[in-house]
Amino acid sequence: xxxVTMLSASQISHLLDMPSVIDAVADAYxxxxxxxxxxxxxxxxxLGGEAxxxxxxxxxxxKHVFGNKLLAWFGENAKxxxxxxxxxxxxxNSDTGEPVAVLNATALTGFRTGAAGAVASRFLANPNATTLxxxxxxx
Numbered sequence: 001x002x003x004v005t006m007l008s009a010s011q012i013s014h015l016l017d018m019p020s021v022i023d024a025v026a027d028a029y030x031x032x033x034x035x036x037x038x039x040x041x042x043x044x045x046x047l048g049g050e051a052x053x054x055x056x057x058x059x060x061x062x063k064h065v066f067g068n069k070l071l072a073w074f075g076e077n078a079k080x081x082x083x084x085x086x087x088x089x090x091x092x093n094s095d096t097g098e099p100v101a102v103l104n105a106t107a108l109t110g111f112r113t114g115a116a117g118a119v120a121s122r123f124l125a126n127p128n129a130t131t132l133x134x135x136x137x138x139x
Contacts, residue, residue, distance in 0.1 A: 002098040009107035016111055018118075025115040026122070028060060036061040050075030059094055067091040069105045085109070 007015070031037035043055040050073075057068035071087035078084055087105030092098065121132075 002093075002100075004099045005101040007101065007103045009104040012104055012107040012111075018111070018114065021111045022115045022118045022122075025112060026119045029119060031060060031062060047072075061094070064094050065091050065100060066094045069108075071105055071109065 037060050039058040046052050053072040055070045059066035069089045089103040089105045091101040
């Protein structure tokens with residue numbers, strides 16, 4: 001039987017550092033641009049009221065994995081003392097189809113969102129800039 005790694009939000013936060021995540025996101029974007037990585041169509045569904053879910057999926061050929069991320073957003077959860085965003089990432093071996101990992105998607109999404117902005121700044125910012133304006137909300 002295949003061993004499946006399961007990582008919680010606290011484990012992910014302990015294991016990852018932002019510079020490494022930025023480099024990994026930059027590498028994934030390069031692979032997507034050069035076509036060894038593929039994103040499949042996103043599934044989005046409004047669940048009624050202040051709630052929705054989406055599923056994003058794809059394959060990263062260089063790492064021999066494919067997978068999906070399901071995120072559910074429930075805007076009323078803050079009033080319940082619960083997180084508004086919850087989800088899981090499921091990774092599979094692209095050579096055998098065997099499951100590899102189940103990861104807390106909320107923690108990964110926070111890292112990836114921040115890293116995406118850093119990658120954009122790295123490649124699109126004026127190299128002579130002396131001022132940076134950061135505008136954003138959330139985690």
